[in-house]
Amino acid sequence: EDQVTQSPEALRLQEGESSSLNCSYTVSGLRGLFWYRQDPGKGPEFLFTLYSAGEEKEKERLKATLTKKESFLHITAPKPEDSATYLCAVPRGDTGNQFYFGTGTSLTVIP
Amino acid sequence: DTGVSQDPRHKITKRGQNVTFRCDPISEHNRLYWYRQTLGQGPEFLTYFQNEAQLEKSRLLSDRFSAERPKGSFSTLEIQRTEQGDSAMYLCASSGRTTPLYEQYFGPGTRLTVT
Numbered sequence: 629e630d631q632v633t634q635s636p637e638a639l640r641l642q643e644g645e646s647s648s649l650n651c652s653y654t655v656s657g658l659r660g661l662f663w664y665r666q667d668p669g670k671g672p673e674f675l676f677t678l679y680s681a682g683e684e685k686e687k688e689r690l691k692a693t694l695t696k697k698e699s700f701l702h703i704t705a706p707k708p709e710d711s712a713t714y715l716c717a718v719p720r721g722d723t724g725n726q727f728y729f730g731t732g733t734s735l736t737v738i739p
Numbered sequence: 740d741t742g743v744s745q746d747p748r749h750k751i752t753k754r755g756q757n758v759t760f761r762c763d764p765i766s767e768h769n770r771l772y773w774y775r776q777t778l779g780q781g782p783e784f785l786t787y788f789q790n791e792a793q794l795e796k797s798r799l800l801s802d803r804f805s806a807e808r809p810k811g812s813f814s815t816l817e818i819q820r821t822e823q824g825d826s827a828m829y830l831c832a833s834s835g836r837t838t839p840l841y842e843q844y845f846g847p848g849t850r851l852t853v854t
Contacts, residue, residue, distance in 0.1 A: 660840075671830050672782065677842055715782075725787045725794070727772075727784060730781050
């Protein structure tokens with residue numbers, strides 16, 4: 629059965645303190661792993677898509693990596709404005725049109 | 740703004756009433772998705788349209804929920820005889836010919852509160 633598990637559930641960092649968020653997945657035939665950022669009361673904002681093991685993508689202080697079993701979202705020298713919930717998702721089902729989301733990691737960056 | 744838009748942003752209704760939400764996707768996108776999100780959870784898939792055809796529906800979607808996408812443009816999601824358990828954020832997403840396969844872009848959501 630398809631599974632997406634994110635850890636930790638919550639993370640508090642001092643400004644400038646780098647860390648990583650984890651997304652473990654079990655899905656037959658990976659068609660991509662997607663990272664989103666979600667601010668309170670808003671819809672998820674697309675960040676990255678990773679398609680194959682070894683792939684990496686970067687955007688400002690964020691870097692996403694992918695292995696055959698998990699993905700990491702590395703946050704380098706975070707700022708308070710990086711505070712949000714970070715969600716990962718994988719397409720599932722015969723067509724891949726249904727996204728299966730993890731429960732997210734709530735990140736708080738303290739000034 | 741050329742992103743996905745949803746209306747209303749907030750809806751408070753009494754149990755047993757019907758509600759309808761609207762989603763306007765990014766104009767060149769032919770694929771449209773509805774999700775539901777409760778507090779502390781990730782979005783949960785409800786249904787998928789390609790153009791005007793509803794091609795996929797979650798097994799979790801009860802008969803009280805119906806969605807339409809006339810003419811393959813905007814979409815509506817109706818919930819009949821609302822229950823307190825329907826309280827959630829309802830999210831719409833779109834993708835299409837100008838985006839990589841499977842990549843979905845979300846709207847701001849409609850927050851439903853059933854009292």
